[in-house]
Amino acid sequence: MCGIVGYTGNQQAAPILLDGLSKLEYRGYDSAGLAVRNGDSAPVVVKTAGKLVNLIQATDGGKKLLGTCGIGHTRWATHGDPTVTNAHPHVSDEVVGVHNGIIENYSELREKLKDNGYAFYSQTDTEVIVKLVDYYYRKYKIGPIDAINRTMVRARGSYALALIFSDYPGEIYAARKESPLIIGKTEDASFLASDVPAILKYTRSVYYIENLQAARITPSTVQFFNLNGDEVFLPVKEIEWDASAAEKDGYEHFMLKEIHEQPLAVKNTLKNTDFDNIDLTNVKALDIVACGSAWHTGVAAQYIIEKLAGIPVRVELASEFRYRSLPLSKGTLVVVISQSGETADSLAALRKAKEAHLPVLGIVNVIGSSIAREADYVIHTQAGPEISVATTKAYSAQLVALYMLALKISRVNEEPYMHQLDKLPALISKVLEDKKDLQYLASRISNSSDIFFIGRGLDYAVSLEGSLKMKEISYIRSEAYPAGELKHGTISLVEDGTVVIGVLTQDDVYEKTLSNMIECKSRGAYLIALTSGQRPGLEKVADFIIRVPETESMFMASLAVIPLQLLAYYTSVYRGLDVDKPRNLAKSVTVE
Ligand code: M6R
Numbered sequence: 001m002c003g004i005v006g007y008t009g010n011q012q013a014a015p016i017l018l019d020g021l022s023k024l025e026y027r028g029y030d031s032a033g034l035a036v037r038n039g040d041s042a043p044v045v046v047k048t049a050g051k052l053v054n055l056i057q058a059t060d061g062g063k064k065l066l067g068t069c070g071i072g073h074t075r076w077a078t079h080g081d082p083t084v085t086n087a088h089p090h091v092s093d094e095v096v097g098v099h100n101g102i103i104e105n106y107s108e109l110r111e112k113l114k115d116n117g118y119a120f121y122s123q124t125d126t127e128v129i130v131k132l133v134d135y136y137y138r139k140y141k142i143g144p145i146d147a148i149n150r151t152m153v154r155a156r157g158s159y160a161l162a163l164i165f166s167d168y169p170g171e172i173y174a175a176r177k178e179s180p181l182i183i184g185k186t187e188d189a190s191f192l193a194s195d196v197p198a199i200l201k202y203t204r205s206v207y208y209i210e211n212l213q214a215a216r217i218t219p220s221t222v223q224f225f226n227l228n229g230d231e232v233f234l235p236v237k238e239i240e241w242d243a244s245a246a247e248k249d250g251y252e253h254f255m256l257k258e259i260h261e262q263p264l265a266v267k268n269t270l271k272n273t274d275f276d277n278i279d280l281t282n283v284k285a286l287d288i289v290a291c292g293s294a295w296h297t298g299v300a301a302q303y304i305i306e307k308l309a310g311i312p313v314r315v316e317l318a319s320e321f322r323y324r325s326l327p328l329s330k331g332t333l334v335v336v337i338s339q340s341g342e343t344a345d346s347l348a349a350l351r352k353a354k355e356a357h358l359p360v361l362g363i364v365n366v367i368g369s370s371i372a373r374e375a376d377y378v379i380h381t382q383a384g385p386e387i388s389v390a391t392t393k394a395y396s397a398q399l400v401a402l403y404m405l406a407l408k409i410s411r412v413n414e415e416p417y418m419h420q421l422d423k424l425p426a427l428i429s430k431v432l433e434d435k436k437d438l439q440y441l442a443s444r445i446s447n448s449s450d451i452f453f454i455g456r457g458l459d460y461a462v463s464l465e466g467s468l469k470m471k472e473i474s475y476i477r478s479e480a481y482p483a484g485e486l487k488h489g490t491i492s493l494v495e496d497g498t499v500v501i502g503v504l505t506q507d508d509v510y511e512k513t514l515s516n517m518i519e520c521k522s523r524g525a526y527l528i529a530l531t532s533g534q535r536p537g538l539e540k541v542a543d544f545i546i547r548v549p550e551t552e553s554m555f556m557a558s559l560a561v562i563p564l565q566l567l568a569y570y571t572s573v574y575r576g577l578d579v580d581k582p583r584n585l586a587k588s589v590t591v592e
Contacts, residue, residue, distance in 0.1 A: 002088075002100035003027045003074040004181065005198050006162045006172045009189025009219045014062030017072035020191075020198035021052055023246050026254065026387040027194065028586030029074035030082030034059065035089040035096045036070035040169045043070070043096045047087035068219075069170050071162045071192070073098035076586050079106070080123030090127040092118070092134035094166050099126040100194055101159035101179040102591050109154065129155055133163060144173045145225045148214045152177065152227060158344065158591065162192050175214040179590050180342045180369065183207040183215060183222055185236065190217040195588075196239055196366075197246035197385050204239040208368045237368060245385045253579045255388035255473070259565050260432060263425035265393040266558065268382035269400050270421055275408045278361060278377040283409060284331035285312045287358075289321045289349040291589065293391045293465055294337040294398060300461035300557045301335075301402035307554070309410035318345035319592070321352070328356040335361045335405070339386055339394035340588035341369025348592075350374055363401050365394045379405075388580045389587045390473050392565050395465065399558050400424065406554075420552040424559075427549045431562040435570075438563055441528065441544055442570030448499045451476055452490070452520075453564075454483040455503035456513050462503045462530075462557045466564030473572040473582050483509075483516040496524035501564075504531040504538075505548070505556040517541060530560055 003024030007013045013036050021032060032055040033047035044065055048054035052074065059065050073088035079102075080086040088098040103109070106125035109132055114120070116139075118131045129151065137147035144165045158178030165173065174181060174192055184191035184199040184206045191199040196206070207222060209215050213232065216223045224232050251257035286305060288298035298315040305313045316326070318336070322345055328334075334353035338346045341364040350371055353360050362375030365383050372378050381397035403421060407414045445451065451470055453463035460482045467480035481490055483502070494500065502517040504510050518541055521527050529535075529542035532550045539545065546567075548559040572579045 002076050002194070003029060003198070004098050004100055004160055004162050004192065004194045005072045006070070006174070006192030006217065007189065008069040008170055008172055008217060010068055011189065012062065012066065013068050013070035014059055014065040016202070017070050018052070018056055018059070018062050019201070020193060021072050021074050023197040024074055024194060025052060025581055026389055026587045027074065028076050028389060028581065030077055031075045031084065031087035032073065033087045033089050033098070034065060034070060034072045035164060036065040036067040037164060037169065038067035042166060043164050045089050045091060045096065047084050047089070049082055049084050049087065069164070069172065071096070071098050071164060071172060078102055078591060079125045086122045086124050088126055090122065090124065090130045092131045094137055095130055095134040095163055097126070097130035097133065097161060097163040099129055099159055099161050100590065102157045103129050103155050103159060104157035105155065129159065129161065130163070137165070144168060145214050145216060146229055148173060148175045149225070149227050149229055152212055152214070160194065170218055172217045173214065174209065174217065176209050177211050178344070178347070178370070180588070181209050182368070183209060183217060185222055189219055190222055192217060196241065197387060200239065200241060200246050205236050206239055207234045207236055208373070209234070241385050246387065253388065255390055255392060255569055255579050258386055258388055258393045259562070259569065261384065261393045262396045262562065263429045265381070265383040265397045266400050266428060267425040269397040270404070272382050273379055273401050273404050275405070279359070280333070280409050282331060283311070283333045285329065286314070286333050286335055287328070287353070288313060288315045288335045288337065289318045289346060290337040291318050291343050291345055293395045293468060294339060294346070296461060296465040296468065297395060297398040297402055298335070298337055299464060300399060300458055301406060303458050303461065304403065304406045304554045305409060308406050308412060311409070318343065318349040322348040328353065328358055332358050333361055334358050335363060336371055336375060337363045337398055338371050339365040339383070339391055339398070341366045341371040342588045342590050344590050344592050347371055347374070363398055365397065389582055389585050390469055390568070395561070396428070396558060403555060417552065420555060424551065424555065427551060427559055428562055431548050431559055435566055437546070438566045439570050442567055442574050445499050446474070446571050446574040448476055450493065451478040451499045451501065452494070453478065453480040453501045453503065454486060454513065454516060456483050456509035457506050458554070458557055459503035459506050459509065459513065459560070462505070462560045462564065465561055466501065466503070466568070469565055469568035470571065472585060473568055473577065473579055474575055475577065475582070476571065483513040486516055486519070491519065491523065494520050494523045494525050498525045499528065500525040501528040501530060503560055504529055504535070505560050506553055510535070514541065530563060532556065532559070
């Protein structure tokens with residue numbers, strides 16, 4: 001989703017803002033812009049459509065924009081096409097601003113502002129909110145914070161705002177409701193950003209501005225205000241992530257780097273996850289809620305927890321959970337899984353659970369994110385910053401956190417399982433050692449128009465993730481099916497040459513899935529088998545076999561997913577696509 005950066009200090013702002021925006025590219029965007037002011041002069045605005053490189057060229061790497069205070073933005077279009085006019089910043093008489101989120105009542109506010117003499121040039125809700133701040137500021141002759149607060153009372157929806165007022169040189173004003181925004185501080189400069197990687201190079205000291213709070217930022221000070229305009233004091237937090245985490249470190253893409261960071265992400269998550277402060281004693285059922293890949297880890301956990309603990313587990317997509325009339329029963333622990341901790345639907349699901357007075361456990365990667373702050377209990381996965389839109393290391397870290405939850409909740413003797421889990425990082429490294437076959441396979445399937453991933457039980461959970469990885473970065477239509485379901489309709493799509501990837505790591509359903517694969521082969525499918533251990537006769541059935549090492553069968557997803565990530569990665573590379581920033585996608589989906 002949109003990315004915001006801000007800087008005020010004694011350096012030239014534009015190069016810092018461009019650098020920050022480049023670190024937010026992973027969030028997804030289709031246009032970009034800057035507003036920089038030099039002393040008292042009016043802010044100069046430059047906007048371009050398309051990639052950030054266009055803005056870098058238009059400003060000569062920022063050199064054309066002089067000034068030590070400014071704001072920048074990458075826009076992911078919601079209201080209006082991705083054009084220069086709709087790109088941010090938007091300008092009013094006294095205020096220039098950028099915005100992330102959605103203003104739900106923008107049409108009504110736009111009409112009100114038109115009645116008061118405001119003209120509109122873009123189709124965006126952002127222009128409306130910037131002009132609303134301007135309207136209150138000028139009409140009531142109040143300060144920026146009061147004007148922002150009046151705006152927050154009127155505007156519905158979710159937003160993070162960064163604003164420059166022409167009467168306040170060297171200052172940036174900010175506010176947020178739901179959408180993420182952090183403020184970074186050094187001795188002589190202040191920064192603003194949608195996410196940590198944008199400012200990690202400059203500072204690790206950050207403030208997490210709360211919902212419905214506003215902030216005034218100068219080079220030397222940061223102040224926060226509540227909706228009444230009273231100053232509030234927020235603690236400064238130290239980010240532990242290393243600055244190199246936001247760099248590619250010699251890898252061609254962040255995704256490849258993050259795939260290789262999985263042994264460490266798993267090791268650190270195993271080492272740092274404890275349940276000491278989480279009350280699991282009276283848990284009678286689990287509702288696991290998440291989106292996308294995080295939901296896939298929930299599907300895997302469902303099989304494991306039901307098997308180990310024998311308690312009912314529901315796994316719901318957050319976008320459905322939030323609007324369904326689900327009976328939420330006492331004794332249920334709601335588990336919300338999210339890398340970013342900012343996914344709008346997952347956050348809404350968390351709030352629904354809390355309204356029903358159910359305890360919520362957040363399994364979250366980003367420290368200080370909304371889900372981490374609002375959940376009753378939090379387990380922080382230790383994947384470090386994940387930049388590539390396609391998640392890999394956060395997925396793997398979520399899986400092991402869920403394994404550990406399964407062990408805790410079932411009260412089994414953990415020791416033999418932990419022994420197996422401790423070996424996972426080394427086994428993942430082993431899978432990563434040999435990629436040649438997968439590179440060949442990627443070249444073989446890269447012209448396919450359809451790919452099916454099939455499996456049963458935990459193998460189905462892995463299929464879901466393999467399929468999503470493939471489609472989101474290679475743009476090849478791919479579907480995951482429980483292998484037994486194929487016959488009920490989907491097998492009609494299988495024809496000569498259709499690629500079918502069967503995941504076969506679970507002994508108890510191996511033969512069943514294999515039969516389903518053979519049914520596909522009879523209809524001309526090119527069969528790829530992903531398996532572990534000895535599987536006599538498999539060579540005769542499958543056209544290509546991917547083998548991973550063996551571990552406890554409940555943890556096989558952690559190994560089986562790795563070749564599927566690599567296969568998707570190399571397929572995307574073969575097709576010449578933008579691996580880290582696939583079209584239309586955003587890293588963190590902060591709108592519905
Ligand atoms: O930040 P979250 O884990 O809440 O994000 C959930 C999904 O948007 C995310 O997993 C998405 O499906 C990824 N692009 C998949 O690679």
